[in-house]
Amino acid sequence: MDMPSWTDQKLGTMKRAGLWLVTVVGEGNIFTKEDVKAAFPGISQADRRVRDLRDHGWQIDTNREDASLGQHEQRFVKQGEPVWQPGKGTRPSTAITQTQRREVLSRDGNFCRSCGIAPGEIYAGTYESAQIDIARRVVRQQDGTEKTELVAECNRCRVGGRGAVTDLGEMLRRAEGLSGLDRRMLSVWMDRDRREFSAAERFWADYRTLPGESRAKVRDALKPPAE
Known part of the structure; x- marks a missing residue:
């Protein structure tokens, strides 16, 4: 199927933004908010439409995911669903709401579940303080299907763990092989969400x-x- 032009005014802004990223910016390259404004003059929500592409599998990094980027820079990493094609780009938004964010942070103890650092703490050997945000983690279920779940992670672990898949079925199989003593000990740690050394x-x-x-x-x- 031929790819339409990103300048086609008949298309919605999100579709045009996707086409602009693919044909003008190119995967792996950097663009700024000013670039978006220049490409879509007079469209006040153009930058937001670019962000909406993430809900359709597009990977667009900011300096929160890629520390090499400047504050106003973004990197077009990978194209997702071709939203300009008929029937595409119409899925309900999967953006994380503020309510979900608060619930996940509260459930996860407001610290990074990967490395244990709390917000504002300084990473060892650096002057960089941790920021805790919500990451999407792919979890392989017992039946082999995959489900995306939300977890609290710091800015470093979110980048390092991107693309990782947690195998829940394997964890449950390992649990079955534990002795009674190990099960009781682990249950105490899990209830407290803290290991006693x-x-x-x-x-x-x-x-x-x-x-x-x-x-x-x-x-x-x-x-x-x-x-």
Whole structure:
């Protein structure tokens, strides 16, 4: 099917925006809000129509997903559904609402479920503070189908985990193989949404950070006395 021109005034703005990205900007390239304004003069919602393409499988990154981008820059990463074709581009919006955002943040404890960092905390070895947002995670169900679910993640983990698929069926199969003791211990951790570390586990974590000479001294100190 021939691709219509993005300048065709008979098309809706979102369809024209998609065509403009494909034929003018090109996948992998950067554009700005000013570029959108220049391409669609007099259309006040043109930038919003560009964002709407994400609801149809288009990947358009900002500096929240791609740290190399400037504040006003966006990158057209990948084309999604050809919204200009008949019958396309009419799905109900899948944008995350503010109500959903609040519910997910509250349910997930308002911290990143991937690395555990809280909003405003500084990443180790940097001066960069974490921002917590909502990510879409693909979860493979027991029957092999895939479902997109929402999860709280920081700006770093959202980028690093893009495209990852969580296998719920595999997790449930592993759960079946756990001993009764492990099940009880995990149930307590899950109820509290926090793992309690034993004194030995905390000691082990600290021991692992020691230089080799100091590790040797600790090992010697823990050896049982000779009989």
